[in-house]
Each structure stands twice: as structure tokens, then as C-alpha cells.
Amino acid sequence: MGHGSDSDLRRDLGVFAVFTIASGTMIGAGIFVLPGPAAEGAGPASALSFGIAGLIALVATMCAVELATAMPRAGGPYFFTSRAMGPLVGTVVGFGAWLALIFKGSFALVGLGWYVTEFWAVPVLAVAVVGGLLLTLLNWIGAEESGKLQNAVVIGLVAILAVFAGGGLLASNTDNWSPFVTTGVDGVITTTGLVFISYLGIVKATAVAEEVKDPGTTLPRALFAAVIFVTLLYVGVMLIVTGVMPIADIADSSAPVAEAGGLFLGALGGAVIALAGIFATVSTANAAVLSSSRFPFAMSRDGLVTPKLSESSARFGTPTVSIWLTGGIMIVLALLLDVEMLAKLGGTFGILVFALLNVTVVLLRSSRPEWYDPDYEVPFSPILPLAGAAAALLLIPFMGLLSQITAIGFVLVGVGWYYVQTRTGRPVQPDHDIRDQVLGAQYQRSLEEKRSQIGNLTTGGPHILVETVEGETNPHLLTAMRSFVDRFDADLDVLTVTEVPSHVPFAEAEHDVDDDWMDHIERDLALDDHVVLFDHVRTRDQTDALLESVNDRTELVLVDWQDPIRKHHLQESHVDEILRSKFPVRLAVLKPRGTDEISDIVVATETGPYDQAEVELADAVATVTGANLTLLKAIPEGASEEAATSAQAYLEDLTDLLSSPAETELLHAASVDDALVRRANQADLLVMGAPTRPDRMSEFFGQTTDYVAAETDTSVLVVKEPGVQVPMTRRLWRRLRRFADRDST
Amino acid sequence: MSSTREYRVLVPVDVLGGETVPQTVIDAFASVPVVLLAYREIPDQIGTDQARDQYERRARAELEELRDVFEDAGCLDVTTRLVFTHDRLQTFERVALEAACDAVVVLNPAPVLESVLVALRGGVNLEYIARFLGVLLAGTDLSVTFFHVVSDEDERDQRAELLETAAATLADTGVDRQRIDTSLVVDGSPTRAILEAADDHDLLVVGESRPSVRRFIFKDRAKSLAKGTVDPVLVIRGEYLEDET
Numbered sequence: 001m002g003h004g005s006d007s008d009l010r011r012d013l014g015v016f017a018v019f020t021i022a023s024g025t026m027i028g029a030g031i032f033v034l035p036g037p038a039a040e041g042a043g044p045a046s047a048l049s050f051g052i053a054g055l056i057a058l059v060a061t062m063c064a065v066e067l068a069t070a071m072p073r074a075g076g077p078y079f080f081t082s083r084a085m086g087p088l089v090g091t092v093v094g095f096g097a098w099l100a101l102i103f104k105g106s107f108a109l110v111g112l113g114w115y116v117t118e119f120w121a122v123p124v125l126a127v128a129v130v131g132g133l134l135l136t137l138l139n140w141i142g143a144e145e146s147g148k149l150q151n152a153v154v155i156g157l158v159a160i161l162a163v164f165a166g167g168g169l170l171a172s173n174t175d176n177w178s179p180f181v182t183t184g185v186d187g188v189i190t191t192t193g194l195v196f197i198s199y200l201g202i203v204k205a206t207a208v209a210e211e212v213k214d215p216g217t218t219l220p221r222a223l224f225a226a227v228i229f230v231t232l233l234y235v236g237v238m239l240i241v242t243g244v245m246p247i248a249d250i251a252d253s254s255a256p257v258a259e260a261g262g263l264f265l266g267a268l269g270g271a272v273i274a275l276a277g278i279f280a281t282v283s284t285a286n287a288a289v290l291s292s293s294r295f296p297f298a299m300s301r302d303g304l305v306t307p308k309l310s311e312s313s314a315r316f317g318t319p320t321v322s323i324w325l326t327g328g329i330m331i332v333l334a335l336l337l338d339v340e341m342l343a344k345l346g347g348t349f350g351i352l353v354f355a356l357l358n359v360t361v362v363l364l365r366s367s368r369p370e371w372y373d374p375d376y377e378v379p380f381s382p383i384l385p386l387a388g389a390a391a392a393l394l395l396i397p398f399m400g401l402l403s404q405i406t407a408i409g410f411v412l413v414g415v416g417w418y419y420v421q422t423r424t425g426r427p428v429q430p431d432h433d434i435r436d437q438v439l440g441a442q443y444q445r446s447l448e449e450k451r452s453q454i455g456n457l458t459t460g461g462p463h464i465l466v467e468t469v470e471g472e473t474n475p476h477l478l479t480a481m482r483s484f485v486d487r488f489d490a491d492l493d494v495l496t497v498t499e500v501p502s503h504v505p506f507a508e509a510e511h512d513v514d515d516d517w518m519d520h521i522e523r524d525l526a527l528d529d530h531v532v533l534f535d536h537v538r539t540r541d542q543t544d545a546l547l548e549s550v551n552d553r554t555e556l557v558l559v560d561w562q563d564p565i566r567k568h569h570l571q572e573s574h575v576d577e578i579l580r581s582k583f584p585v586r587l588a589v590l591k592p593r594g595t596d597e598i599s600d601i602v603v604a605t606e607t608g609p610y611d612q613a614e615v616e617l618a619d620a621v622a623t624v625t626g627a628n629l630t631l632l633k634a635i636p637e638g639a640s641e642e643a644a645t646s647a648q649a650y651l652e653d654l655t656d657l658l659s660s661p662a663e664t665e666l667l668h669a670a671s672v673d674d675a676l677v678r679r680a681n682q683a684d685l686l687v688m689g690a691p692t693r694p695d696r697m698s699e700f701f702g703q704t705t706d707y708v709a710a711e712t713d714t715s716v717l718v719v720k721e722p723g724v725q726v727p728m729t730r731r732l733w734r735r736l737r738r739f740a741d742r743d744s745t
Numbered sequence: 746m747s748s749t750r751e752y753r754v755l756v757p758v759d760v761l762g763g764e765t766v767p768q769t770v771i772d773a774f775a776s777v778p779v780v781l782l783a784y785r786e787i788p789d790q791i792g793t794d795q796a797r798d799q800y801e802r803r804a805r806a807e808l809e810e811l812r813d814v815f816e817d818a819g820c821l822d823v824t825t826r827l828v829f830t831h832d833r834l835q836t837f838e839r840v841a842l843e844a845a846c847d848a849v850v851v852l853n854p855a856p857v858l859e860s861v862l863v864a865l866r867g868g869v870n871l872e873y874i875a876r877f878l879g880v881l882l883a884g885t886d887l888s889v890t891f892f893h894v895v896s897d898e899d900e901r902d903q904r905a906e907l908l909e910t911a912a913a914t915l916a917d918t919g920v921d922r923q924r925i926d927t928s929l930v931v932d933g934s935p936t937r938a939i940l941e942a943a944d945d946h947d948l949l950v951v952g953e954s955r956p957s958v959r960r961f962i963f964k965d966r967a968k969s970l971a972k973g974t975v976d977p978v979l980v981i982r983g984e985y986l987e988d989e990t
Contacts, residue, residue, distance in 0.1 A: 142788030290790055297795045310791075311799060318790040 013212045018222035019229075022205035024154035026230045028284030029104070030198025030343075031161070032257050032277040033111035035241045037340050040251035042191040043182030047238040049191035050198070054231025056395075057199035059388030060354035061227050062378045063361040065219050068206035070364070070374035077203050077353050078298050084360040087422075091304050092414035093356055096349045098295035099410065100200055102326055103346030105288025106132075106333040107197060108281045110342065114254040115277035124254075128334040131285065136327030139289045142318040153283040158233075160276040163269075164261050165236040171264035172243025182247065186398070193395040194340060196347035198234060201287070202227060203357065216375025285330070292326035293319035304421055341402060348403040349410070351392045358389035370551070462490040463553045467546050468560035470496055470514040474592035476685065476715045477560050478524050479625060484588075485530050487620035488555045492532045494521065495549050499542045543577040554585050561591040561716075579690050579720060586613055587690075589718040591709060594684055598625045598715075602632050602665075604676055604688040604708070605654065613719045615654050618687040621717075622660045629662040631655060632679060634672040644668075673707050680712040690720040751822075752877050754979075755846035757782040757837050760807035761800060769858035770850065770977050771818045773948070776884050778822035779815055780844045783808040786833045796829040841982060847877060851978040855947055860888045862946035864939045864970075865911060870952050874981050875911050878950070879918025889915065890926040892942055894935040905929055940973045950979045 013021075038046035067080040077097050082090020109132045113124030181188065205223060212218045241250060241260045250256045255274055262270025297310035297319075313320040333342060362382040364372050378385055396404060464484050468477065485492060518534050525532065539545035550557060561575050575589055603618045615631070622629040631651045635643060644666060651664035669675030680686035688708065709716045754774055758764050760783045783804050787796045808825050815823045824844070830836040841849055863878065865871060878889060891911045895904050908927035916922045932938035943949045951970060970978065 139790050142790055293791055293795065297792065297798075301798070307798075310795060312787070312791045312796065316788065318788050319795070323790060 013208060013218070015218050015222045015225075018205070018208060018212055018218060019226050020154065021208055022202060022223050022226035023158065023230055025201035025205045025287075026199055026226070027154060027157050027161075027233070027280070028201075028287070029108035029111045029281040030195065030284075031234050031237055032255075032280045033107070033114060033339060034195050034198060034343060035238055035256040035260075036250055036253055037343070038191050038195055038238065039242055039247050039256070041183065041194060042187040043180065043247055044177045044239065044242040045181040045183075045188050046191050046195070046242070047235045048181075049188050050195050050234040050238050051231060052188070052192045052391075053196045053199055054227060054234065056196070056354065056388055056392050057202055058224065058227045058231070059378075059384060060357055060392070061202050061223050062220070063357045063385050063388070064203045064206045065223055065376050066361055066374045066378050067357065067364075068209040069215050069219060069376045070372050076207050076294065076298065077357055078295060081356050081360050082302065084364050085356075087302060087304060088415065088418045089356065090302070091299070091418040091421075092411055093353055094295055094299045094304065095414050095417075096410065097203075097353050098292075098326075100197075100346050100349035100353060101288045101291070101295075102329050103333065103342055103349065104197055104200055105285045105326070106330040106337075107339060107342035107346055108284035108288070109330060109334045110339050112278060112281035112285065114339075115258070115274055115281060118255045118258055118271075118274040118277075125335060129331055131282065132327055132331040132334065135282070135286050135289050136323060136331075139286070139327070140316060140318055140320060140323050142316045153279045157276055157280050157283075160273060161233055161237060164257070164265070164273060165233065165240060167264055167269075168240030168244060168260065169236070172240055174243070176243050176246065177239075189395065190398040193347055193351075193398045194343055195234075196350060196395065197343045199227070199230070200346065200350040203353065204291070220376045288330065289323055289327050293322040296322050304418070341400070344399045344403045345406060348396060348399050348407050351395055352407060352411075355389040355392045358385040358392070361385045370548075461553070462488050462555040463493050463551075464488060464490045464556045464558060465493045465495060465546075465549055465554050466558045466560070467495045467497065469562055470517045473517070473521055473524070474560070475524075475595055476592035476598065477558075477590055478521070479598055480558060480588070480590055480621060480717065482525055482527070483620040483624040484556055484558060484617070485525075485527060486624055487616075489530075490555050491530045492525075492527075493549070493554075494518075494532055494534050495546065496534075496536045497542050497545050498536070498538045499545075500538050500540060542574050543581055546578065547581060547583065550583065550585055557583060557585055557587045559587070559589045561589050561718075579718070582722075583720070584722055586722060587720045588617055589690075589720075591716045591718075593713060593715045596684060598684045599627045600630070600683040601627045601685045601687065602630045602680060602683045604680075604686060605631055605633050605651065612657065613721050614687050614689050615657055617717065617719055618685075619658045619660055619662075621685065621687075622658075622662075627684070629658065629660055630683070631662055631664045632667060632676075633665075634667040634669055634675050634679075636672060637668050637670045639668070673711075676708045677711040680708065680714050680716070683714055685715045685717060686712060687717045687719060690718045751778055752847045752880050753778045753780060753845060755780045755782055755837065755841045755844065755849045756852070757784050757833070757840075757849070758808075758811065758852065759784060759786070760811065761785045761804050764852060766811065766814070766852060767855040767858075767977070768818075769855045769947070770852065771815055771820075773858055773881070773885060773887065774850070775815070775818040775820040777820075777881060779820055779824075780840070780846055781808060781811055781815065781823060781825045782837070782840055783811070783825065783827045784833055784836060785829050787829055787831060789831055793829040793831070800829070801827065846982070848979050848981045851980065853975055853977045855977050858887065858947045860890065860946045861948045861950060862939075862943050862976075863889060863891050863911075863950040864942075864952075865891055865893045865907065866952060870981070871907065871911050872914050874950070874952050875914035876918060877981055878915055879920055882915075882920050882924075883918075886924070887948075888924045888926065889920070890928055890942075890946065891915075892928050892930070892939065894930050894932050894938045896931070896933060896935075898931055901929060901931065936970060936973070939970060943974045943976055947976055948979060949974055949976045950981065952981045 035046075038049060042049055064077070064080070067084075071080060071083060078090055078094035081093040109128040110124065112131050113127035116122060116127045117124060202223065205226070206219070209215050209219060237257065241256055244260050244263050245253075245256070249259075253259045255277055258270050258274035258277055261273035265273070293310040293312075296305050297307075299305045300307040300310055309321050309325070310319050311321070312318055337345070361378055362385050365377075365381050396407065399407075464481070466477075466481055481492060484490065518532075522532055535549070537545050537549070546557070546559070559575065559578055578587065578589065598621060601618050601622055603614050605614065618629060621627065631654055633647045633651055635647055647666055648664065651666075655662045655664060665679075667675045667679060676686075676688075686708070709718060754777055756766065756770075756774070756779055758766060758781065762785070785796065785800065785804065787793065804827055808827055812823050812825050826840060826844070828836050828840070837849055840846070861878075861882075863874065865874070882889065891908045893904050893908055895901060905927075908929060912922070912925045912927055915925055928942065930938050930942070939949070939951075949970070
């Protein structure tokens with residue numbers, strides 16, 4: 001007995017541990033490198049820029065936390081968005097998050113050069129290149145220290161920045177803060193975009209969700225505290241830098257935090273801060289290389305990139321390709337672009353990712369798919385997440401032309417990649433896309449409208465799940481729906497299914513909602529106390545989809561039998577699969593044939609405990625239609641007198657279960673099946689049971705159910721109690737065949 | 746007596762790294778339930794899920810083979826686990842707790858396995874360790890030496906009593922008294938003394954003194970014990986740990 005799914009994680013991270021990790025993802029190169037360009041861009045008001053960027057990050061963090069508690073799998077932004085909006089958006093976000101990280105790493109490499117020049121007169125770019133190469137190499141050979149480095153550095157940095165903030169507040173000259181806003185609102189907003197990169201990474205911290213004790217409370221507390229703490233720290237540092245140095249000096253300095261520190265902490269203090277700057281930039285650049293394989297890995301699982309990218313090599317056990325690819329691009333970018341440009345590019349991609357996360361929450365909230373049950377919910381949704389997304393996206397126009405062109409070009413490339421990949425590669429995951437969420441949101445909205453119209457209506461009661469197709473709905477089906485709603489005091493879930501062959505991507509399976517059809521059903525049923533909820537799914541397997549739609553409120557599943565019936569064997573049809581599947585609830589399959597009023601119902605009984613379902617459902621229809629109800633039992637010709645008497649007694653017993661009056665009838669016939677068919681043809685509806693446990697013999701020779709249902713001209717309702725199911729071999733065969741289908745495409 | 750109790754032993758094996766379990770060790774532990782933990786320590790640059798995707802099939806095959814070997818040796822209760830981890834010691838500790846293992850075997854090659862050295866630290870857990878050994882030794886003809894190091898002569902008498910208690914408890918479980926020996930040494934460095942004594946034996950048994958397998962095996966003295974000897978080491982977890990889980 002192997003424990004195959006050993007997750008290798010344990011839930012033991014508390015608030016403080018998560019707070020440290022989350023702060024660590026943010027504190028790094030940004031605050032050490034950006035004060036210079038920021039002060040130049042907005043003067044002392046650049047502190048405000050850090051504050052605004054922090055607010056936007058906080059909202060995005062809220063959304064990320066909600067998603068992480070709903071999908072507590074180490075996933076990150078790619079996983080969240082692709083599960084909600086499908087692989088196309090997922091592709092864009094996955095590459096976007098990866099690129100944002102690369103830009104940030106590259107930005108940190110140049111920053112490293114700046115801080116190293118505080119100590120030695122060497123060319124900045126040479127330091128960036130050498131540093132980048134060294135980091136890539138260390139990560140490639142899997143040096144243990146490369147991972148441990150991060151934690152130690154973060155604690156050191158926080159301590160040093162705290163000393164800086166403490167000492168600096170006293171030393172600040174308030175005269176330097178006026179004028180506070182030097183470049184107007186535009187300058188502040190532009191600077192907000194510039195410093196945004198300092199907050200990237202916080203979303204990554206949600207990846208620890210799996211290891212957190214009680215994530216519903218721990219994650220939000222720790223992460224929000226981290227964002228707020230880091231924001232205040234940044235604001236404080238920025239105020240101090242602008243408080244102790246004139247703007248012109250800051251702008252000229254390559255290591256402004258160190259120089260500012262030198263002014264009030266002495267030369268040694270300045271040197272310590274410069275050293276901290278080196279550690280900060282190294283740790284940020286290292287983080288980019290260290291986690292570089294996570295993005296291609298998540299995407300390769302879904303078939304969006306080749307797994308070769310993230311595979312670990314035999315030599316050092318590290319993902320060679322992704323490490324060198326990431327490191328290489330970082331170095332090239334460091335050579336090509338200046339710090340401001342790198343910060344803006346990284347910020348732009350970060351903004352795209354953050355904004356899409358916010359939108360994801362809004363979408364999932366309004367469509368509320370079954371699996372979406374977050375432990376933490378963003379307050380004031382959808383206003384807050386939408387405002388967050390809007391605020392983030394509004395920064396993009398201030399990011400400079402290059403960033404905008406790159407962002408647009410990148411989205412186009414991502415979309416192109418997706419289409420090429422879906423045409424040539426393996427099938428991609430997930431199966432659904434944004435349209436399903438939008439559709440879900442539509443259904444959810446119509447449900448809420450109905451709720452508000454009808455007032456005290458709740459949908460918490462029993463439900464009847466009806467599977468049918470759009471278009472003309474047979475009156476017998478409508479009658480059955482109404483009857484069962486009355487009988488079970490239940491609401492209706494009307495499900496339509498589009499089965500998509502495995503070689504066709506889901507995105508291509510078009511489906512338009514037929515509003516007329518829905519209106520028709522609602523009007524025809526004219527239910528006063530109950531609602532009809534419509535849903536549509538696209539699926540690879542119709543039976544699985546139906547099964548998945550059954551939930552604990554489902555009382556009964558009613559299936560509209562659309563397939564043509566081939567005599568003697570229903571095998572392989574949808575209805576056959578349904579009757580053979582293990583449904584946890586009572587199942588009724590209706591083959592509607594007539595359009596007349598139902599005025600005569602016959603119930604074919606077997607002697608057994610399962611008859612109750614047939615009788616009860618037949619009774620439900622009879623109650624609504626006022627039809628005559630006849631309980632029928634067919635016995636072979638020449639059966640003993642005794643057999644006839646006990647059969648008659650059994651039928652009498654059954655009538656006691658009914659609320660409407662019923663007749664009983666014994667059929668003596670040479671062929672029980674033919675007799676049933678003949679009798680059924682005189683009625684409008686035949687109700688019969690399906691064996692709960694089909695045995696091998698009847699499976700081979702064809703069952704009464706198949707034969708009678710196929711031969712008769714009237715509508716047939718086949719009823720089955722929940723029960724144990726189906727020969728294993730058949731199910732196995734079905735699975736194998738489906739696999740074969742998949743592989744051949 | 747509580748000898749009917751089952752003592753479960755965790756055997757971590759780096760199967761992908763080519764580590765094997767010596768046949769002598771397999772035979773020695775065939776009488777108790779065993780949890781085989783196939784582990785692979787991976788660098789921080791890849792995630793555990795990534796490693797699992799890539800290596801699980803191979804590791805699982807190796808693990809199943811190893812399980813067969815244990816079962817062939819007569820071990821009736823073998824469970825297996827497979828983990829990819831960034832920190833193997835943390836993982837050993839976690840799995841030992843989760844799988845309710847009473848001891849962890851640190852593997853080393855053991856060409857012959859005839860004599861066992863049990864290093865006692867003090868009175869804590871002494872009876873527990875002795876009873877555990879009783880179960881382990883049932884059906885083998887291993888000889889046992891209880892070993893204790895004191896720092897100066899004054900403590901000698903008091904500690905000799907300790908060793909006698911241990912020997913008596915073990916004998917009570919049905920192990921022939923002839924197979925049990927005791928040894929008391931005066932030495933300023935217990936670690937060195939234990940290591941020297943271990944040279945003459947084939948399996949080193951140590952009790953865990955602090956509530957952490959990890960700290961015991963690999964930090965301070967214990968670390969040098971496990972690393973300094975060429976014998977397999979059996980670390981017996983403290984009974985008081987049960988409450989923690």
C-alpha cells in the first residue's frame with residue numbers, strides 16, 4: 001500500500017512565518033535602487049507613489065489570497081487565471097509573470113552594479129554581467145546556499161532599513177520636503193508606475209497556502225500585514241532620503257540610500273547600507289533564477305509549453321534549460337536597457353498580472369462554479385477588485401512607449417503561441433475558458449433576479465436535475481418535470497450538455513444560449529413556488545458531466561432520452577451509460593413519443609423492492625394529469641393459480657402506496673415482453689424499472705427494458721433506484737477506449 | 746509486559762541515489778513492521794511536484810523492488826512511502842511522526858551484523874529502549890552491549906546500576922542473559938568513546954534525548970555519532986513524543 005500522493009508538505013506555517021516569507025518576496029532591489037529615479041521623477045511626493053503602488057498591491061494581494069484559499073495548490077497567478085479563464089488567458093499570464101520576474105532580476109543586476117561601484121570603481125554593466133553569470137552558475141550546480149541565502153538576507157535587510165528609518169526621521173530636514181510635489185500629479189503617477197516593481201513577488205507568496213495552518217485566517221493576516229509593513233517601510237525610506245538630501249544630489253547618486261545613510265549614520269553606516277544594497281540586489285536577482293522553472297513547469301503540465309523547459313537535468317538535478325534561459329535573458333536585458341526602463345517593463349507585466357488576478361476574482365465570484373469556495377473573501381467585491389484592476393491598468397499609459405509596445409506585442413505573441421500550441425501540440429488544460437464563467441455569471445444573475453422577484457424563495461431545498469437539449473421540448477417531458485416538482489417540492493436544474501470530441505479544442509465548441517427555449521420552458525411549466533435554473537456545460541463525456549452535476553441537494557435525475565433506440569441493445573448510447581453508471585440518486589429516463597395529454601398510465605411492476613420508485617413516480621404524474629393509473633404485472637401463460645393470486649395480492653399492496661386511485665391488471669402471456677409492448681401501446685405512458693444490478697446473462701441476451709422500450713409506441717419512463725453498479729470490465733473498456741481516442745489525436 | 750506492542754521502524758533510503766539496504770540490516774529488522782521511505786533530496790531550483798512528475802515512476806519501481814526484498818526476508822508488515830524533499834531531515838521527522846514510527850534507521854554498509862552497541866544516556870526511556878530491543882532481537886542471535894560513558898570515577902557505581910537495570914529489563918523480555926553485556930567507560934568525550942566502542946560492533950543504537958529526531962541525529966554530538974561511525978545507526982524515538990502528534 002503505497003502512499004502515492006504524499007504531498008511532502010505539512011501545514012505548520014504560522015502568521016509570523018508567512019509574514020516573513022511574504023515580506024521577503026518584496027524587499028530587495030527595488031527600495032535600494034529606485035529612490036534615485038523616483039526622487040527625480042516626483043520629488044518628496046515619490047513617497048506618495050510608493051504608497052499608491054502599495055495600495056494597488058494590497059488589493060491584488062487580497063484577490064490572490066481569495067484565490068489561494070479556494071485553490072490551495074502551489075499554483076501562483078498562472079494557475080489561478082488559467083483555471084478561471086482558460087488556457088488562453090493562462091498562457092498570457094504565465095509568460096507575463098515569468099517575464100516580470102526576469103525584468104526584475106535584470107533590474108536587480110544593474111542595481112548590483114550601482115552598489116558595487118560604491119566600493120570599487122568598476123563598470124556597472126561588467127558587474128551586472130559577471131554577477132548574472134555567477135548567479136546562474138550557482139543555481140545551475142544547485143548550490144545549497146542559493147536557497148538559504150534568501151531568508152538570511154531578508155532579515156538583515158529589514159533590520160538595516162529599520163535602523164535607517166529610525167535614525168533618518170530625526171535627521172530629516174523638513175525644509176527639503178517643500179515643495180512636496182515637484183512635478184505635479186503626472187509626475188506622481190508616472191513614478192507610481194516606476195516603483196511598482198518593488199511590490200512584485202507578493203503574489204508568489206500565496207504559493208505557501210498549502211503549508212499554512214488555517215489558511216483562511218493566517219494567509220490574509222500575514223500577507224496584508226506584510227504589504228502594509230513593506231509599504232510603510234518604503235514610504236519611510238523615501239521620505240528620509242528626500243529629507244536629508246537635495247533632489248539634485250539624489251538623482252545623481254547611484255546608491256542614494258547608502259549616501260543618505262552616510263549623511264546621518266556616518267561613513268561606516270553608509271558602507272553598511274551599501275553592503276545591504278549589494279545583498280538586496282543579489283537576493284532579488286537570485287530569486288528570479290532560483291524560481292525560474294516554476295512558470296514553465298506549471299504551463300507544461302497543461303500542455304502549453306514543452307516540458308523540456310522545466311525538466312531537471314541528470315547532472316546537477318537542477319532545471320538547466322530554464323535556469324540558463326532566464327539568466328541569459330536577464331544579462332542581455334541588463335546590457336540593453338537602463339534601470340528605469342527595466343523597472344517600467346517589469347512593472348508593466350506585473351500590472352497586467354495583478355489586474356487579471358483582480359478580474360479573475362470578480363468573474364469567479366459572479367459565476368460561482370461548484371469548486372469555488374474560498375475561505376477568505378475580498379470585501380466590497382466587485383467594486384474593490386475592479387477599482388484595483390482599473391487603478392493598475394491606468395498606470396500603463398504612464399509607463400512609456402516602449403513598455404506599452406512591449407506589453408501589446410507580448411500579449412499578441414502569447415495569443416499566437418496559444419493558437420500554434422493548440423493546433424500542433426498535446427491537448428491543453430484546462431478544458432473550460434472564460435466563456436464558461438461568463439455564462440455561469442449569466443445563469444447566476446438570472447437566478448438572483450428570480451429570487452428577488454419571488455421574494456421568499458430559497459433554492460436550498462431539494463432539486464431535480466433534468467438533462468435535455470435545447471429546442472422543442474416534448475410536452476410529456478414538461479408534464480414529467482412539473483409532476484416531479486410537485487411531488488418532491490423541488491426546484492429544477494435544467495442542464496444541457498455539449499459533448500466535444502477529444503480532438504477538438506473546447507475553445508472551438510461554440511455554444512449560444514437559446515433564450516427563447518428557456519422562456520418557453522418557464523412559461524409552459526408556470527411554476528409558482530419553484531425556480532428553474534438553466535445550466536450548460538461543454539464536456540468530453542456527457543455521462544460524466546451529468547454525474548458531476550449531481551450534488552447533495554439533488555433528489556432525482558430526469559433524463560430526456562434523445563438517442564434513437566436500436567432494438568435489443570442500447571449498448572454504448574448515452575442512456576445506456578447513464579443506466580449503468582453509479583448514480584447516487586434516483587434516476588428516471590423518459591423517452592417521450594407522443595404529444596397528446598397523458599390520460600392513461602401503465603406501470604410494469606416486477607416483484608421486488610425496487611417497484612416503489614416506479615409506482616411513486618407514476619403516481620406523481622397521475623396526480624398532476626388526472627390520468628388513469630394501472631399497475632400491471634405480466635406472468636407467463638400457464639403459471640400456477642397460486643402464482644397469479646400472489647401477484648394479484650402484490651399489486652393490491654402497491655396500490656396502498658398511491659395517492660391517486662389505481663387499477664390492477666394481470667397479463668397472462670406466452671411472451672412477457674410482447675405482452676407488455678401490446679398493453680403499453682394502448683396507454684399514453686409506460687413506467688418501468690431498470691434493473692439496479694444488471695446481470696451478465698441478461699446483458700448478453702438483451703434485457704426486457706431495452707426491448708420493451710424500443711418496441712412500444714408510447715412514451716416510456718425508465719426508473720432506477722440508486723444502487724451498486726456496472727460490471728467493472730465494461731467501465732474499464734470505456735476508459736481504455738477514451739484513452740485511445742485521446743492518444744490518437 | 747507490553748512486548749506485544751508493535752514497534753515500527755522507519756528506514757529512509759535514497760533509492761535514486763543508488764543507496765541500498767544491506768541484507769544484514771534487512772534480516773535484523775524483518776521481525777518488526779517497517780516503513781520504507783524512499784526519498785530524494787532535490788535542489789531548491791526545482792519544486793517537489795516537478796521532481797515527482799519527472800522521477801516518480803523510476804523511484805516507485807525501485808521502491809517496490811526493495812519492498813519485495815523485505816517481504817522475502819520474512820517481514821510481514823512493510824509499508825512504503827515516496828517523497829521528494831528539499832530538506833530530508835525535516836521529512837524524516839515528519840514521516841516518523843505521521844507513520845507512528847518508534848525508531849529511525851540511518852543506513853550504513855553492514856557487511857556482518859552480529860553485535861549491537863546500545864549507547865545509554867541516562868535513566869530516561871531506558872525501559873522503553875530495552876523492551877524495544879527485546880522485540881527486535883527475538884528470533885535473531887545478535888549479542889547486545891549496553892554502553893554508558895561517565896565523566897569521572899565518582900559516578901561509576903551509580904551508573905553501573907543503570908546498566909544492570911537495562912540488562913535485566915532486556916532479559917525479562919526473553920533474551921538470553923548470556924547475549925547481554927554491559928560496559929562502563931570513564932571518558933571526557935562521550936562521542937569519541939561511543940565511536941571507539943562502535944568500531945567493535947556492527948549496529949549502533951542510540952536513544953533520542955530531545956523531542957526531535959532531526960536534532961538528535963544530526964546536530965551536535967549525535968550528528969558526529971551518525972557521521973563518525975561506519976555502522977548503521979538505529980535512533981529510538983522518545984516515548985514522550987507520542988503526545989505531540
